[in-house]
Every structure is written in structure tokens, then in C-alpha cells.
Amino acid sequence: MLGMTYHSALHPRLFGGVVRRWPLLFLALSAFLLVGFPGSGPMLTAEPGGYAVQVAPPGTVRSPQKEAAQEISEAERIKTIVDQQRIGGGTAQSGNDSAYALALPLVQMSEADEAPSPRQAVALAWDGEARSARIPVLMYHYLSVPPADANSYRLDLSVSPDLFARQLESMREAGYVTVSPYDLLAHLWAGAPLPEKPVVITFDDGYRDNYTNAFPLLRERGMVATIFVVTDFMDEGRPEYLTWEMAREMWAAGFSIESHGRNHASLKNRDADYLVWQALGSLETIEYELGARPRFVSYPAGEFDAQTIAIFESANYWAGFTTIQGATHSTDNLFQLHRVRVRNTTQPEELLRLLALEW
Numbered sequence: 001m002l003g004m005t006y007h008s009a010l011h012p013r014l015f016g017g018v019v020r021r022w023p024l025l026f027l028a029l030s031a032f033l034l035v036g037f038p039g040s041g042p043m044l045t046a047e048p049g050g051y052a053v054q055v056a057p058p059g060t061v062r063s064p065q066k067e068a069a070q071e072i073s074e075a076e077r078i079k080t081i082v083d084q085q086r087i088g089g090g091t092a093q094s095g096n097d098s099a100y101a102l103a104l105p106l107v108q109m110s111e112a113d114e115a116p117s118p119r120q121a122v123a124l125a126w127d128g129e130a131r132s133a134r135i136p137v138l139m140y141h142y143l144s145v146p147p148a149d150a151n152s153y154r155l156d157l158s159v160s161p162d163l164f165a166r167q168l169e170s171m172r173e174a175g176y177v178t179v180s181p182y183d184l185l186a187h188l189w190a191g192a193p194l195p196e197k198p199v200v201i202t203f204d205d206g207y208r209d210n211y212t213n214a215f216p217l218l219r220e221r222g223m224v225a226t227i228f229v230v231t232d233f234m235d236e237g238r239p240e241y242l243t244w245e246m247a248r249e250m251w252a253a254g255f256s257i258e259s260h261g262r263n264h265a266s267l268k269n270r271d272a273d274y275l276v277w278q279a280l281g282s283l284e285t286i287e288y289e290l291g292a293r294p295r296f297v298s299y300p301a302g303e304f305d306a307q308t309i310a311i312f313e314s315a316n317y318w319a320g321f322t323t324i325q326g327a328t329h330s331t332d333n334l335f336q337l338h339r340v341r342v343r344n345t346t347q348p349e350e351l352l353r354l355l356a357l358e359w
Contacts, residue, residue, distance in 0.1 A: 126189040132330035135184050136355045137200040137321065139339040140164075144209040146344075158344050161213045168221055170348035171199060176355065178223040180256050181296045185318055188331050199355060201225040202321065202339065204260060204298055206234065211246040219253060228260035228298035228321070231285040244289045251290050258296040259283060259317070268303040275311035283315060296321065309335040326359045 141157035143164055150158070159167075177195035184200060186192035201218070203210045206229035218225055227250065233241045242250075251257050259282040261267065267278060279297075287293045295318040299308065302323030312320060312335065319334040326338030340354050 126331075127191070129191070130331050131188050131191065132328055133184075133187055133194075134328045134358065135179075135187070135194070135198050135200060136327040137181075137184075137202055137337065137339040138351075139321075139323065139341050140201070140203045140214070141205055142207055142209060143203070143214040144207075156343055159342060159346070160344070161217065163344070163347075164214060165217050166348050167342070167346070167351050168217060168223065170352055171355070172221055172223075174352055174355075178218075178225065180224060180254075181226055181258070181319065181321075182256065184329065184337075185295075185334070188329065188334070197355075202298065203227045205264070206230055206242045206247075206260065208240055208242055208246070211242055211250065215250055215253075215255075224254045224256075226256040226258055226296070228258050228296075229286070230260050230262070230264045230300075231282045232263045235285065248290060251292070256296070257286060257290060257292075258294045258298065259286065260298050261300045264300045266301055266303040267299055267308040268305050270307065272307065272311060275308060276315070279312050279315040279317065283317075295319070299323075304335075327355075327357065328359065 140159060142154070143159055143161060145160050146154045146158040174197070176197045176199045178201055179194060179198045181200060181202075183192070183194060183198070187194050201223070203214065203225060206227050210227055214225065227242070227247070229242060229247065234244055234247070237243070247257050259279075261278050262281045262285075265278075267275060270278075282297075283294055295316075297312050297317050297319075298321040304320065304322070309320065317335075319337055321337045321339055323341065324336065324338045325340065327340060329337050342351065346354075
């Protein structure tokens with residue numbers, strides 16, 4: 001009925017009559033026309049200057065709950081930093097970089113069939129000591145057999161479930177223990193202890209085979225991984241990418257779900273407004289869906305520059321992962337963390353050799 005009245009009101013001959021006879025209805029319909037009819041999911045609204053602010057539907061309860069004033073304050077803080085950078089031509093600086101609250105996931109389960117322990121909030125303060133550490137961070141993409149017509153990129157980025165299982169077995173037999181990026185950062189910031197042979201497993205893009213193929217193989221062995229997701233692709237329900245329900249299940253099992261941007265566009269040579277849209281948009285979407293704020297970004301296609309780092313740091317991300325080969329990280333370069341690329345030709349023996357390299 002509302003839709004019929006709305007369309008009738010747009011007819012030129014009836015427009016004036018509707019305004020005179022039902023002024024409140026006319027105002028309500030005008031508001032719908034300008035704002036959009038309410039839906040059931042989160043809405044992104046663009047503020048002047050191109051800043052994206054995510055708004056939950058009326059009645060939505062977030063976990064953990066945050067005061068609206070705090071959210072506005074955070075957005076205003078980011079805009080102030082960006083504006084100062086634009087005016088002064090300097091580098092944006094992040095605030096509160098001396099103390100954070102971490103949620104450290106389980107490092108390793110003692111039994112393959114044991115349920116993961118709940119995450120504990122841990123207070124972490126950087127003690128001011130410069131540190132470096134060799135902690136290999138493996139970089140995967142697809143975890144499936146590529147289709148027959150796959151191009152060279154798809155072939156190179158695809159690791160079959162069988163090969164992945166053999167790689168995991170070889171790492172476990174060699175004494176490697178999976179840790180999260182939060183564990184890596186706690187070690188660099190505060191000297192938190194790590195296993196003798198730590199390794200971080202990461203997946204870029206958030207393909208659905210990360211859930212259907214990688215997730216079971218990792219859980220069977222009591223291992224965890226980090227998934228860098230493209231939030232717009234998940235919101236659009238693209239069948240080749242994770243759903244949010246899958247992401248929630250993986251997160252509950254001790255996996256980390258972090259940012260890979262909104263739409264997998266390059267973050268290099270971009271203006272500040274665009275980078276804020278990417279940084280805050282992906283952050284707020286993940287926080288809305290999981291109830292936990294992501295703290296790490298993996299730069300899409302490995303492309304970034306000083307402006308990228310400045311904006312993500314000012315948005316209170318803690319570190320950024322690159323595609324630069326290597327395994328040594330330091331407190332001086334947290335937004336240029338290195339990784340070790342795993343290809344479809346990387347056999348278990350070669351993987352162990354890469355893990356042992358001093359680079």
C-alpha cells in the first residue's frame with residue numbers, strides 16, 4: 001500500500017494534491033527518497049569529504065558494546081589527523097602507541113579434538129626496547145586444485161589440500177608451532193615468550209576454500225591461521241569468498257580475521273580520503289560482523305606507500321603485512337612485515353628449507 005501511494009505521489013497531476021492533503025506522508029516519503037528504505041543490514045553513509053561511517057540498523061546490539069560518543073570521537077580523531085597531514089604535508093602520527101589491550105588467541109591445542117580455549121584480554125605495553133625476531137610468516141591464497149582453464153596466476157597461487165596436508169605434517173614433525181600475528185607483536189613489543197620454532201600461517205583474499213579445505217586440516221592438527229578478508233566481496237555474497245558465518249566460526253576456533261581492504265584495490269598512490277575509506281570501512285565491517293576489531297592489514301597485491309602506512313597507522317591498525325620475502329621483523333618497521341610465499345610447487349622439503357633461512 002505504501003509503495004502504491006509513493007508511486008502515485010510522483011505522478012505530476014496528483015503530486016500537488018498529496019502535498020496538500022497528506023503533508024506528513026509527503027515528508028516521510030521525501031525522507032525515504034533521500035535516505036533510502038531501511039534494510040536489515042549495516043549501512044555505510046558517506047560524510048562530507050568522503051569518510052565512511054558504518055551505522056547499525058535500529059535495535060541492533062553490538063558486542064562488545066561501544067558508546068556512540070566514543071565511535072564519533074574516534075572518527076573525528078582520524079579526520080583530524082588526516083586534515084593535519086594534508087595541511088602540514090607531514091606524516092600522520094597515531095595516538096596511544098604506548099599501550100594497547102590485546103586478545104591473544106590460543107597458540108596450540110594439546111589435543112587434536114580439543115575445543116579451543118576462549119581468548120583472554122591481555123594488557124600489553126611497549127617497553128621501549130627495540131627488538132627484532134625471525135618468525136616466518138607463510139603466505140597462502142587458494143587452498144584447492146585449480147580448474148582446468150586456470151591462468152598462470154591462479155595456478156601459482158593454488159595449493160592443493162593434499163600438498164597442504166603434507167606441508168602441515170612436515171612442519172609439525174620438525175617442531176614448528178603456529179602462532180598468531182598478535183603473538184608476534186606481543187613478542188616484539190614486550191618480549192613475550194614464543195615457542196622455539198614459531199610460524200604464522202596467513203591466507204590472503206579470504207577464498208571460500210580457506211574454510212572448506214584449509215580450516216579442517218588445520219584444526220585436525222591443533223593449528224591456527226590468519227585470514228585477510230576483502231570485506232565488500234563478503235558483503236556482496238560472492239560465492240568464491242567466505243561468508244561472515246564462516247568467518248565467525250573460524251574466529252571462534254582461534255583464527256584471526258584481519259583486513260585486506262574493502263575491494264582488493266591497490267592502496268598505492270592514493271589520496272588520503274580514499275585510504276581512510278578503505279581503512280575504516282574494512283575495519284568497521286569486520287568489527288560489526290565479529291564483535292572484534294582487526295588490528296592488522298595485508299596490502300592488496302602487496303602495493304603500498306608511505307601514505308598508506310600513515311593512514312592505516314592513524315586508524316589504529318598495529319602492523320601491516322607485505323609480499324616482501326623474508327622472515328625477520330623489527331619494532332622499527334611494523335607496517336612492512338615480511339612473508340614467505342608458498343606456491344603450488346612448494347614441496348614439504350622446500351618449505352622446511354625456507355622456514356630455516358636467515359632472511
